[in-house]
Amino acid sequence: MAISFFSAFRLDRLVVALVFVATGVGEAAGSGVLVEAHRGDSINTPENTIASIDLAIGIADLTEFDVRITADGELVLMHDSTVNRTTNGSGAVSSLTLAQIKTLDAGSWFSPAFAGEQVPTMAEAINAALLGGITPLVEPKTGSALDYYNEFVSLGLSPSDFRVISFDWNFLSDLNALDPSYNLGALGSGTLDQSTIDTIQANGADFISWAHPTINQSVVDLVQSNGMEIHTWTVNSPSRMQELIDFGVDGITTDRPQVLRDLVIESSRTADINGDGFVDAADWLLYNTGRGVDMSGLSLSEAMAMGDIDGDLDNDIADFVLFKTLYEEANGMGLSTLFTNVPEPATVTLSILALGLTMMARPTMARSSRRQTRTKLRLT
Numbered sequence: 001m002a003i004s005f006f007s008a009f010r011l012d013r014l015v016v017a018l019v020f021v022a023t024g025v026g027e028a029a030g031s032g033v034l035v036e037a038h039r040g041d042s043i044n045t046p047e048n049t050i051a052s053i054d055l056a057i058g059i060a061d062l063t064e065f066d067v068r069i070t071a072d073g074e075l076v077l078m079h080d081s082t083v084n085r086t087t088n089g090s091g092a093v094s095s096l097t098l099a100q101i102k103t104l105d106a107g108s109w110f111s112p113a114f115a116g117e118q119v120p121t122m123a124e125a126i127n128a129a130l131l132g133g134i135t136p137l138v139e140p141k142t143g144s145a146l147d148y149y150n151e152f153v154s155l156g157l158s159p160s161d162f163r164v165i166s167f168d169w170n171f172l173s174d175l176n177a178l179d180p181s182y183n184l185g186a187l188g189s190g191t192l193d194q195s196t197i198d199t200i201q202a203n204g205a206d207f208i209s210w211a212h213p214t215i216n217q218s219v220v221d222l223v224q225s226n227g228m229e230i231h232t233w234t235v236n237s238p239s240r241m242q243e244l245i246d247f248g249v250d251g252i253t254t255d256r257p258q259v260l261r262d263l264v265i266e267s268s269r270t271a272d273i274n275g276d277g278f279v280d281a282a283d284w285l286l287y288n289t290g291r292g293v294d295m296s297g298l299s300l301s302e303a304m305a306m307g308d309i310d311g312d313l314d315n316d317i318a319d320f321v322l323f324k325t326l327y328e329e330a331n332g333m334g335l336s337t338l339f340t341n342v343p344e345p346a347t348v349t350l351s352i353l354a355l356g357l358t359m360m361a362r363p364t365m366a367r368s369s370r371r372q373t374r375t376k377l378r379l380t
Contacts, residue, residue: 032264032265032267032268032270033244033245033249033250033251033252033260033264033267033268034061034062034231034250034251034252035059035060035061035062035251035252035254035257035260035261035264036060036061036062036063036064036137036231036233036251036252036253036254036257037052037053037056037059037060037062037063037064037134037253037254037257038064038233038234038253038254038255039052039064039065039066039079039255040052040053040055040056040063040064040065041055041056041059041060041257041258042255043255043256045110045114046086046106046107046109046110046111046114046117047079047086047110048065048066048077048078048079048086048106048119048120048125049077049106049107049114049117049118049119049120050117050118050120050124050125050128051107051114051117053065053125053128053129053132053134054128054132056134056257057129057132057133057134058132058299058301058302059257059258059261059299059301060134060257060261061134061135061251062134062135062136062137062163062251063129063134063135063136063137064137064138064139064165064253065077065122065125065136065137065138065139066078066079066139066141067122067138067139067140067141067142067143067148068081068093068094068141068142068143069093069094069142069143069147070093070094070096070097070098070101071094071095071096071097072097072098073147074097074098074121075121075122075123075143075147075148075151076093076098076101076119076120076121076122077119077120077121077122077125078093078119078141079141081093081094081141081142083096083101083104083119085109086106086109086110087104087105087106087109087119088104088105088108088109089101089103089104093142094142098121101119102118102119104118104119105117105118106118106119122138122151123151123155126138126155126157126161126162127155130161135161135162135163136161136162136163137162137163137164137165137253138162138163138164138165139164139165139166139187140164140166140168140171144171144174145171145174145175145177145178146174146178148164148175149175149178149179152179152182159179159181159182159183160183162183163183163184163185163207164182164183164184164185165184165185165186165187165209166184166185166186166187167187167188169186169199169200169203169205170203172184172186172203172204172205173203173204175204176203176204176205177204180204183206183207184204184205184206184207185205185206185207185208185209185229185231186200186203186205186207186208186209187209187210187233188200188208188209188210188211189210189211189213189214190211190214191214192208192210192214192215192219192222192223193222194222194226197222197223197226197228200228201226201228205228206228206229207228207229207230207231207250208223208228208229208230208231209231209232209233209251209253210230210231210232210233211232211233212232212233212234212235212240212244212252215230215232215244215247215249216247217247217248220247220248220249224248224250229250229251230249230250231249231250231251231252231253232244232249232251232252232253233252233253234253234254234255235252235253235254235260236254236255236256236259238259238263241254241259241260241263242263242267245263245264245267246267258299261299261301262299262301265301265304265311266311269309269310269311269322269326270309270326271283271287271309271322271323271326271327271330272330273286273287273304273305273307273309274286278330279326279327279330279331283323284323284327286305286306286307287307287309287315287319287323288307289306289307290303290305290306290307290308290315291307291315292315293306293315295308295313295314295315296313298313303315307319307323309322309323309326310322
């Protein structure tokens with residue numbers, strides 16, 4: 001009897017999942033703002049290094065890095081024109097070979113913990129990012145569009161694998177001519193009006209990345225009405241991050257990706273746990289994996305991936321109720337009844353276990369208790 005009870009319990013979950021599929025799926029309430037780690041997680045690691053990229057993985061959606069060309073034509077990560085500030089060497093990047101640059105220590109200036117960190121090539125940085133599931137956001141400082149195009153081709157990259165941003169809109173135009181499918185962003189600052197947007201679009205840019213001080217709701221609306229994304233840089237104040245999130249910007253570049261990630265999660269609570277743009281059976285199954293899991297020590301993003309929808313680092317009845325509410329908002333009113341035969345976590349789960357034991361001794365009472373439990377769930 002106990003075996004058949006728990007088999008039925010699992011079957012209830014399967015039936016709910018099948019009903020989700022049969023009734024279709026709904027768009028998520030909001031996919032959130034893209035978190036763009038400026039030179040990697042540069043507040044906690046030396047900028048423009050593999051370490052900074054690695055630390056941004058799991059926090060940021062994109063990792064931005066600056067690229068310059070060496071004396072022997074290799075593309076390496078470096079913001080400044082010289083290696084002086086961020087390595088133990090000196091001299092212009094353009095006057096040093098790759099072999100010379102590879103001998104430099106790019107970590108000790110930041111902390112002894114990063115002693116021996118090398119200056120990576122663009123290829124190494126892109127591979128590290130993609131391996132970690134984060135999108136490279138490449139900002140060329142020197143080198144021609146052809147230099148970058150040849151490197152992208154040699155790496156076998158798909159245009160969807162990376163983005164390129166530049167203050168040099170002519171560079172973007174040249175790169176767009178080589179491959180119009182590349183995702184290109186125009187960097188800029190100051191006034192952003194329709195005339196400027198027209199110029200940016202004429203140069204082949206697909207999105208805009210603008211200095212945040214002049215970004216307000218009307219600017220966001222204007223850019224998006226032109227069918228373009230609006231990203232902002234470089235934002236480290238949590239209050240300004242929140243303001244820009246509320247404006248509806250598409251992405252924010254920051255030195256503090258974890259702070260921004262937490263704000264994005266808080267601002268875009270959704271039942272779209274797997275982030276595919278839909279609230280469906282797949283999200284319900286993911287939600288269930290987090291029931292009863294100890295989430296202490298997890299980040300908000302990690303906890304949310306395990307069903308902590310309300311952001312209090314657990315997966316409890318409150319999250320269950322919120323999931324039902326958000327599912328209904330995404331798919332239509334009344335569809336939360338799909339959950340009425342599904343046990344809630346914690347208290348209700350324990351009740352079901354008790355019912356299972358009762359069934360073995362008193363089948364009639366057990367059937368009556370199950371009816372009462374279902375009635376209670378319909379009222380929640």
